[in-house]
Amino acid sequence: MKLWEDKVRRTVPYTPGEQPQGTNLIKLNTNENPYPPAPGVEAVKNTMDTGRLRLYPDPSAGVLVDALAEYYHVGKDQVFVGVGSDDVLSVAFLTFFNSQKPVLFPDITYSFYPVWADIYRIPYETRPLDEDFRIRPQDYYGDNGGIVFPNPNAPTACYESLETVEEILKHNRDVVVIVDEAYIDFAGDGKSALKLLDKYDNLLVVQTFSKSRSMAGLRIGYAMGCPELIRAMNDVKYSINSYTMNLPSLLMGAEAVKDKAYFETCVAKIKATREKTKERLAALGFEFPDSQANFIFAKHPDYEGKELFEALRRQSIFVRYFDKPRIDQYLRITVGTDEQMDVLMKFFEEYMA
Amino acid sequence: MKLWEDKVRRTVPYTPGEQPQGTNLIKLNTNENPYPPAPGVEAVKNTMDTGRLRLYPDPSAGVLVDALAEYYHVGKDQVFVGVGSDDVLSVAFLTFFNSQKPVLFPDITYSFYPVWADIYRIPYETRPLDEDFRIRPQDYYGDNGGIVFPNPNAPTACYESLETVEEILKHNRDVVVIVDEAYIDFAGDGKSALKLLDKYDNLLVVQTFSKSRSMAGLRIGYAMGCPELIRAMNDVKYSINSYTMNLPSLLMGAEAVKDKAYFETCVAKIKATREKTKERLAALGFEFPDSQANFIFAKHPDYEGKELFEALRRQSIFVRYFDKPRIDQYLRITVGTDEQMDVLMKFFEEYMA
Numbered sequence: 001m002k003l004w005e006d007k008v009r010r011t012v013p014y015t016p017g018e019q020p021q022g023t024n025l026i027k028l029n030t031n032e033n034p035y036p037p038a039p040g041v042e043a044v045k046n047t048m049d050t051g052r053l054r055l056y057p058d059p060s061a062g063v064l065v066d067a068l069a070e071y072y073h074v075g076k077d078q079v080f081v082g083v084g085s086d087d088v089l090s091v092a093f094l095t096f097f098n099s100q101k102p103v104l105f106p107d108i109t110y111s112f113y114p115v116w117a118d119i120y121r122i123p124y125e126t127r128p129l130d131e132d133f134r135i136r137p138q139d140y141y142g143d144n145g146g147i148v149f150p151n152p153n154a155p156t157a158c159y160e161s162l163e164t165v166e167e168i169l170k171h172n173r174d175v176v177v178i179v180d181e182a183y184i185d186f187a188g189d190g191k192s193a194l195k196l197l198d199k200y201d202n203l204l205v206v207q208t209f210s211k212s213r214s215m216a217g218l219r220i221g222y223a224m225g226c227p228e229l230i231r232a233m234n235d236v237k238y239s240i241n242s243y244t245m246n247l248p249s250l251l252m253g254a255e256a257v258k259d260k261a262y263f264e265t266c267v268a269k270i271k272a273t274r275e276k277t278k279e280r281l282a283a284l285g286f287e288f289p290d291s292q293a294n295f296i297f298a299k300h301p302d303y304e305g306k307e308l309f310e311a312l313r314r315q316s317i318f319v320r321y322f323d324k325p326r327i328d329q330y331l332r333i334t335v336g337t338d339e340q341m342d343v344l345m346k347f348f349e350e351y352m353a
Numbered sequence: 354m355k356l357w358e359d360k361v362r363r364t365v366p367y368t369p370g371e372q373p374q375g376t377n378l379i380k381l382n383t384n385e386n387p388y389p390p391a392p393g394v395e396a397v398k399n400t401m402d403t404g405r406l407r408l409y410p411d412p413s414a415g416v417l418v419d420a421l422a423e424y425y426h427v428g429k430d431q432v433f434v435g436v437g438s439d440d441v442l443s444v445a446f447l448t449f450f451n452s453q454k455p456v457l458f459p460d461i462t463y464s465f466y467p468v469w470a471d472i473y474r475i476p477y478e479t480r481p482l483d484e485d486f487r488i489r490p491q492d493y494y495g496d497n498g499g500i501v502f503p504n505p506n507a508p509t510a511c512y513e514s515l516e517t518v519e520e521i522l523k524h525n526r527d528v529v530v531i532v533d534e535a536y537i538d539f540a541g542d543g544k545s546a547l548k549l550l551d552k553y554d555n556l557l558v559v560q561t562f563s564k565s566r567s568m569a570g571l572r573i574g575y576a577m578g579c580p581e582l583i584r585a586m587n588d589v590k591y592s593i594n595s596y597t598m599n600l601p602s603l604l605m606g607a608e609a610v611k612d613k614a615y616f617e618t619c620v621a622k623i624k625a626t627r628e629k630t631k632e633r634l635a636a637l638g639f640e641f642p643d644s645q646a647n648f649i650f651a652k653h654p655d656y657e658g659k660e661l662f663e664a665l666r667r668q669s670i671f672v673r674y675f676d677k678p679r680i681d682q683y684l685r686i687t688v689g690t691d692e693q694m695d696v697l698m699k700f701f702e703e704y705m706a
Contacts, residue, residue: 002554002555002579002581003526003527003555004449004526004527004529004554004555005581007449007450007451007452007498007499007528007529008448008449008585009447009448009449009451009585009589011588011589011592012592013587013588013589013590013591013592014591014592014595015591016409016412016591016595016596019408019409019412027408030409032407032408032409033407034407035407036404036406036407037403037404037407041403041406042403045398045403046399048398050389050390050394050395050398051389051390052570053389053390053394053567053568053569053570053571053605054385054386054387054388054389054390054567054568054569055372055380055569055570056369056372056383056385056563056569056570057570057572058372059369059372083436083594083596083597083599084594084596086593086594086595086596087593087597090593090594094472095361095362096357096360096361096362097360098360098361098362099359099360115592116592116593118592119447119592119593145360146360173356173357174356174357175357175360176357176360201355201357202355202356202357210409214406214407215406215407216406216407216408216409216410216596217405217406217407217408217410217599217600218406218599218600218601219410219596219599226355228355228358232361232362234366235364235366236362236364236472237366238366238367238368238369239364239365239366239367239468239469239471239472240439240440240469240472241436241437241439241443242367242439243369243436243437243439243569243572244436244440244572245572246436246570246571246572246599246601246602247570247571248571248599248601248602252403
């Protein structure tokens with residue numbers, strides 16, 4: 001016991017999915033994109049002048065904010081960027097959840113939410129998803145300090161309609177409602193809550209480059225909301241770290257946004273692979289809520305989730321397993337390439353033969 | 354007034370030095386390095402596979418931590434890395450300053466300290482520097498919740514001896530003492546408090562790639578301390594953002610550390626320019642505490658600080674001016690290249706002729 005230890009902030013950190021090293025492994029455990037970033041990213045990298053690294057980057061991240069504002073047809077003062085959507089969500093928790101009332105989120109959801117609440121001493125309560133893993137909007141109508149949920153949800157991959165989202169927004173005009181849309185691009189066009197931005201000044205939509213844009217390694221997330229919400233987040237950001245986005249992130253990130261055609265092609269390929277995988281999993285007897293994300297949350301009535309997880313692991317096929325109440329029979333399987341899914345399905349077919 | 358506004362965290366953000374755009378300007382306002390990063394950085398950039406960006410980076414930042422541990426001859430479990438030293442210091446404040454007692458730092462110092470204290474609701478008290486802008490160690494001997502000071506101090510550029518640092522450590526074994534060494538490499542060999550690491554488990558030394566390593570644009574800072582201190586910081590980091598260091602930072606940062614010869618050459622050039630600049634400033638009647646950093650904190654008995662700052666600005670020469678008690682007559686002038694300092698000094702010579 002060190003003398004200073006009683007002044008240390010106690011916390012139970014989030015556990016990220018493992019990052020196994022080596023070749024010949026199939027990595028379907030952290031919902032990464034199997035395809036490389038847009039080709040323009042390589043070109044921007046090649047022309048990036050490393051001499052410029054001696055200077056601080058633009059603290060307002062102008063080039064990246066501008067690219068996102070143009071892409072999503074929102075004002076530049078409606079975009080906040082951060083070091084992955086985890087950074088963005090963390091800043092949003094710290095900025096907006098300062099009442100003494102509990103923040104609400106589903107019982108089965110992104111497991112970082114309770115961690116941020118704990119580290120920032122924010123009270124919270126969970127609301128159980130129904131038996132089909134769906135959100136019951138009326139659970140979120142009571143007095144509360146704010147609301148956050150992913151759509152599609154993780155790890156269930158369930159998408160809630162914009163009607164459900166709007167009901168929650170409508171009943172909570174006096175608190176900030178964060179819709180965490182890390183996987184929204186896999187749900188299809190017109191599914192994002194961005195549509196509701198003009199109508200609700202209490203809506204913050206959070207998205208990321210880590211999934212549909214193939215850039216988990218660059219660490220870029222962003223939030224969109226009314227200018228007052230974004231200004232409040234920037235005030236907090238400038239109270240923690242003025243320069244969060246480094247030069248490579250700014251330049252390569254901005255470029256990635258510009259190539260809409262490549263982005264749409266990759267997303268379409270992943271969705272096609274997902275639909276084929278759903279059919280094959282169902283044919284084998286797997287059960288899963290309908291996935292609108294780049295992963296499938298599946299269980300098998302005849303096999304323990306943990307057993308399957310470990311059997312796959314022995315074959316260097318990595319999926320995600322959560323040893324938690326209600327979901328300890330499930331595997332969260334990232335949708336990779338057709339070839340990767342073939343290997344996975346072949347394994348299941350042999351294992352269950 | 355939005356309905357949700359009463360739940361927003363109020364804060365007065367840190368104001369970073371301006372980032373003027375354009376060519377033909379002389380930028381001596383944010384203590385950047387006038388020389389580019391080590392040549393190996395360009396080579397690493399060129400071989401970096403952008404295809405790897407689709408994957409999450411190593412959350413433990415292994416390649417960068419290993420390079421730093423080897424360079425500084427400390428254990429890998431003694432190194433923490435973050436998105437610039439601002440990120441590292443912010444995590445350290447949140448991790449270590451959790452008593453209800455005030456944290457202590459000098460009245461004239463890095464102006465981010467009170468901002469972090471405010472955002473994290475940490476009580477603090479300042480201790481005045483003496484008339485020569487020096488720390489009086491006995492000011493830090495009372496009961497407190499932790500201590501932080503830069504060495505060399507900013508914006509004064511004064512270096513405090515390791516005897517002074519050790520006195521403060523010795524009298525505060527029950528709290529964490531953070532020595533913020535952003536500018537230490539310009540003070541000379543053997544001046545870092547790293548020497549005291551083995552002796553004091555309450556010492557955290559923070560350094561950065563933004564100054565002596567010419568990489569402000571890559572956002573890399575690091576802290577070194579006993580393994581228990583580093584573990585506590587990592588627990589907090591993993592409670593905020595699992596993956597803070599992106600792939601370019603990991604690869605280029607690790608490479609920069611390896612080229613000791615280039616690093617030492619650049620630092621020596623800046624120190625030589627600093628010494629020449631001191632002589633020329635003194636000859637013109639400027640007064641300044643002796644600088645052991647890559648900037649000089651100077652005032653002139655016959656000219657208002659603000660007047661000089663604005664006159665320089667009209668010539669596109671940017672220095673830093675702080676409109677604050679005790680230091681509102683001073684300019685903080687970054688040491689650039691010999692050529693840049695020639696332009697600056699020629700301006701002063703003509704202005705004061």
